[in-house]
Amino acid sequence: MKNPPRNVPIYSRFMANRKQSKALVRKHIFPVRLSDIELDLLRIKSLDAGMSASELMRRNTLMRPLPKRLSKISLQTYWELGQIGNNLNQLVKATNTAIKVGRTLPADPELLRELLELLHQCRRDIASDDIEDEDSEEEESDDDWEAD
Numbered sequence: 001m002k003n004p005p006r007n008v009p010i011y012s013r014f015m016a017n018r019k020q021s022k023a024l025v026r027k028h029i030f031p032v033r034l035s036d037i038e039l040d041l042l043r044i045k046s047l048d049a050g051m052s053a054s055e056l057m058r059r060n061t062l063m064r065p066l067p068k069r070l071s072k073i074s075l076q077t078y079w080e081l082g083q084i085g086n087n088l089n090q091l092v093k094a095t096n097t098a099i100k101v102g103r104t105l106p107a108d109p110e111l112l113r114e115l116l117e118l119l120h121q122c123r124r125d126i127a128s129d130d131i132e133d134e135d136s137e138e139e140e141s142d143d144d145w146e147a148d
Contacts (some may be wrong), residue, residue, distance in 0.1 A: 032057070070129070078126045085119050088112060 034042065046053040070078075092112050098105050 070126070074126050074129065078123055081119055081123050081126070085116065085123075088116050088119065092116070 042053050042056070046056045049056055051059075091107050092109075094106050095109050095112060099109070
């Protein structure tokens with residue numbers, strides 16, 4: 001293609017014509033299960049984009065970068081914070097029960113709300129952080145700390 005149209009994506013400008021290479025002939029079928037709603041959405045999106053559903057699926061799966069993985073430490077921290085959150089929720093329930101029956105509160109309700117919000121924010125931050133690769137985890141291992 002000496003002068004491809006300008007609205008053609010750049011990656012397709014450099015691909016060989018399918019007739020030129022047998023390797024580019026699409027002969028494999030990869031089945032995907034979709035719900036009725038997902039299938040309708042796929043059809044609507046492909047119509048809006050002006051391309052077939054197959055082409056839309058190929059472009060979305062093959063041309064987009066994969067999300068980066070979280071480190072093992074981040075995943076373990078996320079899980080541990082969830083366990084702490086479970087314990088805090090039990091304390092919140094005990095505090096609410098004590099309020100209802102007029103007993104001494106085991107914890108300050110406002111402080112518990114603040115702790116839970118902070119914990120949820122920490123988990124959101126961990127879940128949204130991306131890492132370059134797992135090698136960076138090994139490099140940072142010198143700075144690891146241990147709880148008492």
